Amino acid sequence: MTTYWLMFLVPMLAGLSPWKAKGALPNVQWFLYGFLLIFILGLRHEVGGDWSNYIDNFTWLKEYKFLDVISFSNLSLDLGYLIVYWFSLHYLNGIYATNIICAAIFVSGLLRVCREMPIQWLALCVAIPYLVIVVAMGYTRQAAAIGFIMWGLIDLIKGRQIRFYIMVLLGSLFHKTAFLMLPVGFLYTNSLRNFKDLIIFIILFGIAFLAFLADRIANLVHFYITDTGGMESSGAFIRVLMNVISASVFLYFREAWAERYDDGKLWLIFSVVSIVMLPLTFVISTTIDRMALYFLPMQLVILSRTPVLIKSTYVRTLFILSVLFLYIGALFVWLNFGTHSSNWLPYQNLFFL
Numbered sequence: 001m002t003t004y005w006l007m008f009l010v011p012m013l014a015g016l017s018p019w020k021a022k023g024a025l026p027n028v029q030w031f032l033y034g035f036l037l038i039f040i041l042g043l044r045h046e047v048g049g050d051w052s053n054y055i056d057n058f059t060w061l062k063e064y065k066f067l068d069v070i071s072f073s074n075l076s077l078d079l080g081y082l083i084v085y086w087f088s089l090h091y092l093n094g095i096y097a098t099n100i101i102c103a104a105i106f107v108s109g110l111l112r113v114c115r116e117m118p119i120q121w122l123a124l125c126v127a128i129p130y131l132v133i134v135v136a137m138g139y140t141r142q143a144a145a146i147g148f149i150m151w152g153l154i155d156l157i158k159g160r161q162i163r164f165y166i167m168v169l170l171g172s173l174f175h176k177t178a179f180l181m182l183p184v185g186f187l188y189t190n191s192l193r194n195f196k197d198l199i200i201f202i203i204l205f206g207i208a209f210l211a212f213l214a215d216r217i218a219n220l221v222h223f224y225i226t227d228t229g230g231m232e233s234s235g236a237f238i239r240v241l242m243n244v245i246s247a248s249v250f251l252y253f254r255e256a257w258a259e260r261y262d263d264g265k266l267w268l269i270f271s272v273v274s275i276v277m278l279p280l281t282f283v284i285s286t287t288i289d290r291m292a293l294y295f296l297p298m299q300l301v302i303l304s305r306t307p308v309l310i311k312s313t314y315v316r317t318l319f320i321l322s323v324l325f326l327y328i329g330a331l332f333v334w335l336n337f338g339t340h341s342s343n344w345l346p347y348q349n350l351f352f353l
Helices: 002-016 025-042 051-056 059-063 066-073 079-091 095-115 120-138 140-157 161-172 176-189 195-212 217-226 236-252 254-260 264-280 285-295 297-309 313-337
Strands: none
Touching: 002 025, 002 120, 002 313, 025 095, 025 120, 051 095, 059 079, 066 079, 079 095, 079 140, 095 120, 095 140, 095 297, 120 140, 120 297, 120 313, 140 161, 140 176, 140 264, 140 285, 140 297, 161 176, 176 264, 176 285, 236 254, 236 264, 236 285, 236 297, 254 264, 254 297, 264 285, 264 297, 285 297, 297 313
């Protein structure tokens, strides 16, 4: 457990420390911490709930040539991940190089979001317990997709919609469900009150659906909805509830948010979707659990921006400490009582075997 606690405590102590780096040193610190995260995530050994599945389900790539993989994939598989894994199996060290590449994609997106926040270290602390430790170590393909989504969200906030759509499409090459974030970008930049915008939205969404999920939708429905079997997500409610808590904070400070930030509509969309997801966790927990992963960045943004909206120093400090204690508690409970946390314990790294 030591590794996981250090991942959380290092940014927390650095943020709370009265000594602050100046000049180019902060950039060096972020680079070193990003490198450390990639090292921990990418070179993990037999860590994560899907570790054996990623090995068993993709060893067949070793028997095929590169053009064969592209030709029979027919967009029904996660082509981006297949290419990375194929290259690693043939020229590098298999699962480890694959994990390093996916970790680099995820970490770059994560750090870009954190660096854009007014309290950067707090955003990082919020991300560590679940988004980094559970998701990035357990769901490699979807973590890479989330990395692209996080990178694209900053572009969307800055008015670069095309870049956001490109990032979503790249993410879809690692996990097809990422394409479902396309409507978020459209809803944020357009008003569906306009009939023309509504028609364009339906057409674009339909094209994207047919292009990226048509060949795979039957499998997704079978595994995530119809026949969940042993895939029931017992912690889905709690994890979605964390998004709802952030949504509640945003809605409470919405007026103050609008005075300081101009992206309130985006987080309103995230908030409404998260609230709708909460009761659905009792019906299709696995489906909602996996889809809610794409909405996790809202926690980083909302909880690290809100303190600057609080005028009282006392209340601001209390808010920050409350956020820290909430995520310390989440990490403690998951490590000690999580249904599947034993798959993460003890942490092992290829470098130290």
